[in-house]
Structures are given as structure tokens and as C-alpha cells.
Amino acid sequence: MEIAITLLVIAVIFVTRSVKVVPQQHAWVIERLGKYHGTLTPGLNFLVPFIDRVAYKHVLKEIPLDIASQVCITKDNTQLQVDGILYFQVTDAMRASYGSSNYIIAISQLAQTSLRSVIGKLELDKTFEERDIINAQVVAAIDEAALNWGVKVLRYEIKDLTPPKEILHAMQAQITAEREKRALIAASEGRRQEQINIATGEREAFIARSEGEKQAAINQAQGEAASITAVADATAQAIERVAAAIRQPGGEQAVQLKVAEKAVEAYGKVAADATTTLIIPGNMSEVSTLIATAMKMVQSSK
Numbered sequence: 379m380e381i382a383i384t385l386l387v388i389a390v391i392f393v394t395r396s397v398k399v400v401p402q403q404h405a406w407v408i409e410r411l412g413k414y415h416g417t418l419t420p421g422l423n424f425l426v427p428f429i430d431r432v433a434y435k436h437v438l439k440e441i442p443l444d445i446a447s448q449v450c451i452t453k454d455n456t457q458l459q460v461d462g463i464l465y466f467q468v469t470d471a472m473r474a475s476y477g478s479s480n481y482i483i484a485i486s487q488l489a490q491t492s493l494r495s496v497i498g499k500l501e502l503d504k505t506f507e508e509r510d511i512i513n514a515q516v517v518a519a520i521d522e523a524a525l526n527w528g529v530k531v532l533r534y535e536i537k538d539l540t541p542p543k544e545i546l547h548a549m550q551a552q553i554t555a556e557r558e559k560r561a562l563i564a565a566s567e568g569r570r571q572e573q574i575n576i577a578t579g580e581r582e583a584f585i586a587r588s589e590g591e592k593q594a595a596i597n598q599a600q601g602e603a604a605s606i607t608a609v610a611d612a613t614a615q616a617i618e619r620v621a622a623a624i625r626q627p628g629g630e631q632a633v634q635l636k637v638a639e640k641a642v643e644a645y646g647k648v649a650a651d652a653t654t655t656l657i658i659p660g661n662m663s664e665v666s667t668l669i670a671t672a673m674k675m676v677q678s679s680k
Contacts, residue, residue, distance in 0.1 A: 405471035407434040459540040473528025492519035
């Protein structure tokens with residue numbers, strides 16, 4: 379009975395040491411008599427008991443690594459407190475086992491030194507504007523060295539960039555001044571545009587008024603010209619009719635009568651004015667002489 383139990387225990391130990399089940403996304407490094415023998419893939423694997431052993435176990439998933447905060451000095455001698463996070467993945471289990479005694483510490487230290495080197499080439503303002511460039515340069519620097527460790531660096535992200543309080547106050551003052559400057563510029567541009575709009579409106583209104591006055595003057599002149607033309611035409615027609623009437627039989631006698639009536643009417647108006655001194659000719663033949671003179675003028679016009 380004791381022998382059976384002993385054989386059972388030996389069998390269990392034998393199976394335990396010879397049969398290995400590797401989980402998905404894992405890689406186990408096997409050593410045979412202290413020397414690298416192979417890498418077990420996910421699934422069921424068999425080993426030689428007491429000769430082969432699992433020396434290292436690696437996770438092949440993407441691993442985030444928090445990089446400790448550190449002080450970096452920029453190109454313009456400004457201190458920055460910087461921390462970040464690094465994402466990497468084991469791609470070669472054999473190199474990850476024998477390439478470095480501790481590839482995680484090696485990657486972390488290399489990330490810090492690379493970050494200090496990259497930030498030291500940039501001025502303070504550029505460090506805030508070019509985070510993507512900083513991340514890419516850090517990844518490139520680490521990835522080149524990490525190839526010998528069987529590790530692939532996927533990306534690096536800066537979490538915080540914290541300058542000293544004095545720099546923060548100065549930056550805040552600069553931002554405030556810049557915003558005030560933009561506000562003043564915007565206000566001046568508004569006033570300038572307002573003045574331009576007012577001047578443009580006044581100019582257009584003046585042009586419109588002048589055009590209206592010009593058109594009114596043209597219309598008035600055309601109206602006066604048309605009126606003068608109409609009066610002249612009417613006067614000419616009246617004269618033509620008078621001349622035609624004079625040439626008719628008895629026309630001259632009618633003219634003499636009309637002239638005499640006008641003369642008498644004129645004397646009557648003068649006499650009616652109390653402030654006018656009327657001198658009546660002693661010889662009334664002078665009136666007939668005036669009428670005769672007017673008739674001669676009519677005859678000459680004929």
C-alpha cells in the first residue's frame with residue numbers, strides 16, 4: 379500500500395513537471411540543464427521532467443508603464459515638472475529574458491533620459507505646442523534601444539507639464555495682456571469700420587441729393603424753356619393774326635381807334651393818381667399827331 383502511494387505521488391510529480399498549459403497571449407521560456415531550450419506557445423506543452431524547467435514567463439499583451447515625474451530644463455533654462463505614461467509590448471520572449479536583467483526598469487529609465495534630452499532642445503512655449511513631436515521623439519529613442527530587449531515601444535504620452543508658479547503667473551499675465559490687446563484691436567477695428575460706414579453713407583447721401591438737385595434744375599430749366607417757347611409761339615401767332623387783320627379793309631381805322639382808346643385810357647389812369655401832376659397839352663392836335671405816328675409805324679411794319 380505504501381508503495382502504491384509512493385508511486386502515485388511520483389506519477390503526480392512527473393505529470394506536473396512534464397505537462398504545461400500556457401494561457402493565451404503568454405510566452406514561457408524553457409531552459410534545459412540551465413541553457414535556453416525554447417519558448418512555449420499558448421496551449422498544451424510537454425517537458426522532460428527534472429531536465430527542463432520554466433525559467434521566465436512573459437505577458438504578450440500591451441502593457442502601460444507609468445513614468446515617474448521628473449524635472450526637465452528647457453532650452454531657455456526653465457524648469458518643467460513632467461510625467462507621462464509609456465505603452466510597450468513584449469515581442470521576443472527569449473530577448474526579454476536574456477537581453478536585460480529588468481527590461482521594465484531599463485525602459486523607464488531610458489524614457490526619462492530621452493524626455494529630458496528632447497525637452498532640452500525646445501523652448502518653453504514650444505513644449506506646450508509640440509507635445510505630439512515630443513512623444514514621437516521619445517518613442518523613437520526608446521524603441522531603438524528596446525529592440526535588444528525583445529520589447530516594442532508603441533507610444534508615449536505626456537500627462538502633465540507643470541512649470542514653476544512664477545512662470546505660471548507670468549504666462550497668465552501674458553495671456554491676459556494678449557486678450558486685452560485683442561479686445562482693444564477689435565474695438566478700434568469696430569470704430570474704424572463704423573466711421574467708414576458713416577462716411578460712405580454720407581457720401582452716398584450727398585451724391586443722391588446732388589443728383590436730385592441736378593435733375594430738379596434740369597427739369598426746371600426744361601420747363602422754363604418750354605414755357606418761353608410756348609409764350610413766344612403764342613405771341614407770334616397773335617402778331618400774325620393782328621397783321622392779317624390790319625391788311626383787311628377797315629383794319630387801319632380799327633387800329634387808329636384802338637390806339638386812341640389806349641391813349642385816352644392812359645391819360646385817365648394818370649389823372650386818377652392823386653400824387654401825379656397831369657399836364658394836358660394845350661393843343662389837342664398833339665394827340666392826333668401821336669396817333670398818326672403810331673399808324674405810320676404800323677404801316678411800315680406791314
